Amino acid sequence: xxxxxxxxxxxxxxxxxxxxxxxxxxxxxxxxxxxxxxxxxxxxxxxxxxxxxxxxxxxxxxxxxxxxxxxxxxxxxxxxxxxxxxxxxxxxxxxxxxxxxxxxxxxxxxxxxxxxxxxxxxxxxxxxxxxxxxxxxxxxxxxxxxxxxxxxxxxxxxxxxxxxxxxxxxxxxxxxxxxxxxxxxxxxxxxxxxxxxxxxxxxxxxxxxxxxxxxxxxxxxxxxxxxxxxxxxx
Amino acid sequence: xxxxxxxxxxxxxxxxxxxxxxxxxxxxxxxxxxxxxxxxxxxxxxxxxxxxxxxxxxxxxxxxxxxxxxxxxxxxxxxxxxxxxxxxxxxxxxxxxxxxxxxxxxxxxxxxxxxxxxxxxxxxxxxxxxxxxxxxxxxxxxxxxxxxxxxxxxxxxxxxxxxxxxxxxxxxxxxxxxxxxxxxxxxxxxxxxxxxxxxxxxxxxxxxxxxxxxxxxxxxxxxxxxxxxxxxxxxxxxxxxxxxxxxxxxxxxxxxxxxxxxxxxxxxxxxxxxxxxxxxxxxxxxxxxxxxxxxxxxxxxxxxxxxxxxxxxxxxxxxxxxxxxxxxxxxxxxxxxxxxxxxxxxxxxxxxxxxxxx
Numbered sequence: 190x191x192x193x194x195x196x197x198x199x200x201x202x203x204x205x206x207x208x209x210x211x212x213x214x215x216x217x218x219x220x221x222x223x224x225x226x227x228x229x230x231x232x233x234x235x236x237x238x239x240x241x242x243x244x245x246x247x248x249x250x251x252x253x254x255x256x257x258x259x260x261x262x263x264x265x266x267x268x269x270x271x272x273x274x275x276x277x278x279x280x281x282x283x284x285x286x287x288x289x290x291x292x293x294x295x296x297x298x299x300x301x302x303x304x305x306x307x308x309x310x311x312x313x314x315x316x317x318x319x320x321x322x323x324x325x326x327x328x329x330x331x332x333x334x335x336x337x338x339x340x341x342x343x344x345x346x347x348x349x350x351x352x353x354x355x356x357x358x359x360x361x362x363x364x365x366x367x368x369x370x371x372x373x374x375x376x377x378x379x380x381x382x383x384x385x386x387x388x389x390x391x392x393x394x395x396x397x398x399x400x401x402x403x404x405x406x407x408x409x410x411x412x413x414x415x416x417x418x419x420x421x422x423x
Numbered sequence: 424x425x426x427x428x429x430x431x432x433x434x435x436x437x438x439x440x441x442x443x444x445x446x447x448x449x450x451x452x453x454x455x456x457x458x459x460x461x462x463x464x465x466x467x468x469x470x471x472x473x474x475x476x477x478x479x480x481x482x483x484x485x486x487x488x489x490x491x492x493x494x495x496x497x498x499x500x501x502x503x504x505x506x507x508x509x510x511x512x513x514x515x516x517x518x519x520x521x522x523x524x525x526x527x528x529x530x531x532x533x534x535x536x537x538x539x540x541x542x543x544x545x546x547x548x549x550x551x552x553x554x555x556x557x558x559x560x561x562x563x564x565x566x567x568x569x570x571x572x573x574x575x576x577x578x579x580x581x582x583x584x585x586x587x588x589x590x591x592x593x594x595x596x597x598x599x600x601x602x603x604x605x606x607x608x609x610x611x612x613x614x615x616x617x618x619x620x621x622x623x624x625x626x627x628x629x630x631x632x633x634x635x636x637x638x639x640x641x642x643x644x645x646x647x648x649x650x651x652x653x654x655x656x657x658x659x660x661x662x663x664x665x666x667x668x669x670x671x672x673x674x675x676x677x678x679x680x681x682x683x684x685x686x687x688x689x690x691x692x693x694x695x696x697x698x699x700x701x702x703x704x705x706x707x708x709x710x711x712x713x714x715x716x717x718x719x720x721x722x723x724x725x726x727x728x729x730x731x732x733x734x735x736x737x738x739x740x741x742x743x744x745x746x747x748x749x750x751x752x753x754x755x756x757x758x759x760x761x762x763x764x765x766x767x768x769x770x771x772x773x774x775x776x777x778x779x780x781x
Contacts, residue, residue: 242646266652278647280640282707291636292651340652 192251193218193344193374194239199248199258201231201238208234209245210398216344216391221366221375223389223406225382225420231398232378233275236346239376240272241265252344267294271337275348275378277329279336281322285313288321288332294340306335309365327358331365338369345369348378363388382420386410394419441624444710448620455481455609472608481612485604485680487720488619491713492673494700495626496666501698502707503630504662505642505774507560509694510551510567513574514667516689517547518674520578523596523684524586533599537675544671548663555663556656561776568691575689593684604680615676619713622669626709629665638662642707642774699738702745705752706774714753746771 194216201209209231216222224232237243239250241262250258257265266272279288289306293299307314310331316324324332330350337345350366351359359381366375366388379385385392386406393403396419409415456466459477469477497511521540525531531539554566578587587593598604604611629635640648641655648655678684687693700719704711722741726734749756750767 240650242649261654262646262649263652263654266650272650274647274650278644280643280647282639282643283636287636290633291640294652336651 191218192216193253194376195249195251196235196239197249197251199235199238199245199250201234201243201245203234203243208243208398209238212238212248212395212398212400214393214400214403216374216376218374219370220391221370221377221389222391222393223385224376224378224393224395225385226395227419227421228380230395232395233348234398235395236272236348236376236378239265239346240270269341269343271340271342271345271373273333273337273345273347273350275352277326277333279321279324279329279332282320284318284320285324285332286317288336289313289339292336292339298339298341302339306338309338309368310335327354327361330354330358330362334362334365334369338373342373344374344376346376346378349380350377351379351381351384359384382416441627444620444623444627448616451484451616452613454484455612469609472606478608481608482604483720485612485615485676487717488615488713489673489676489680490700490716490720492619492622492676493670493697494704494712494716495622495709496669496673497697498701498704498706498709498712499626499630499638499662499669500666501774502701502705502711503635503642503709504638504659505645506659506662507564507775508551508567508663509564509691510569510571511666511670511697512689512691512693513567513571514544514547514670515674515677515697516571516574516578516686516693517543518671519678519684519688520587520593520674521671522675522678523593526598526678527593527596528586533602537672540671540675541668544667545664547671548660548667551663551667552656552660555659568694571689571694572691575686578689579686587686588684590686591683592686593678594682596678596684598679602679611680615680618672618676623709623713626665630709634658634661639707699742699745702742702752705755705758706771708752708754708758711752711754718753 192215196212196214199209199212200207212231212235214222214224224235226232234243238245241260245258248258249256252268252270255268257268280291283291289299312328313331313335316328321329321332334347334350347366350362354362363384366377369375377385377389379388386409389406391404392406392409394401401419402415455469455477458480459466459469459475462476464473464475464477468475472478493511493515496514500506500508500511518540521543522536525536525539526533550570551567554563558566577583579590581589583589601607602611602614630638637648637653637658641658645655677688696719700715701712702715703718704713704715723734723738726737730737745752746768748764749762750764750771751759751762756762
């Protein structure tokens, strides 16, 4: 299996703080890879470093074997990397339709994808002209994911999709991510280990800004000692 | 409903925002004649430029509309795009001074003057654009304020006094005969009216266009817009160019209408007034800017009359009261059908500190 994304030993500073001190990981094409770790380990910063929002000061990032470190954020996004930020980051002043339309990279993107998007999230079709601010938390999260599906993204970076959602909504979200992963490669940051373990085939554990372990999720599930040590749960 | 129909704009909503302005335009065009009739003057007297209530009301509305154009242009920059600039008075003042100097000292025609005002407006926007990628938020506001203050100092300098009138102001700008606000008040009024509405309609179309929607997205969270693949710098630059051209042309109208171009129009006070107008009407609403300009003009008139030298202090009280109790402004509060004080204060604080809301 070829790797869609590879990160080699990146170091990232935010201000004077050395947040990532050596993160390396690989995301195989067509897989869901979970980025695991405790609070403050550097998971979101890893995503932001990939996206150029907090550019790494050292190390290399390759997307489809092409180096993208040093690219500007909008250039990285245009290569086909979609980002679903944490806290259901939609544009609340725009309607659902406008939130989707604004994500078009080429004219007609939305028309081509809307059937797929509405099959994943039927609620969005009903709410299409409602302002984003009127949506519930679960609906906002669906819209945030749907928005990343509008352009022809090859890789989706999804940050904490289950955060703050009711269990029934989390199940809906998981089903949607599972279904969309048939077409897209996903790098998923998820605190909820049960969610992550049910979705991902591979995992990477980050601790204190370093990638300390990676492999197949099936192996991690059978290794309670590692789970306890790095994730604090068994 | 087909899927494609679901994601396209509803037809009725698309035209709704334009109906009220159209009615207002017709009403304002007819207003001088209505005022003439009500004050016992013949409507023909309005065409003949006779003195009276009709001429007075045209003068007042010209002043309000010029302010409205400036407020609209600032609303596009701060209210729609979330770009915190404190140098907006520069755009207005540069347009006014350039028009005045070219017409008076160099004897240029109005057409040629307008041409250079447009070129100069684009250059001013590009000057702000040079700063744009380097500083953000409140720092951008302070740098643009600095640029505006440099202009304020330069126009008052004695070295340029023969052109700008230094601290006394530029007097005796000769408007072209057909547009002389003293002898052809109605023509000037109608030209200002048409220009104001043209600006409003253009801005409304721009904000409702895909480019305008990206500007709203930038206001809400620039990083999210970047993550969708937008080079936000170009969008902000386009907004600055549009706003600079508009405010410069408002400056041209100001230079043609007012007997004196005071250097105060480039001062920090002028900037604060522009901000206050957009705040009164409601930031990010476009419709609020002309309403804010009208209220501001009448407010300053009455505060001056009632409080004399304390008027500026009272204006400050209005500022504080607005931020605390009507953070979304008149139009914003009406659109939300409520004051939503806590959320409104957070939103306004985000905009006025250049932080966005997330």
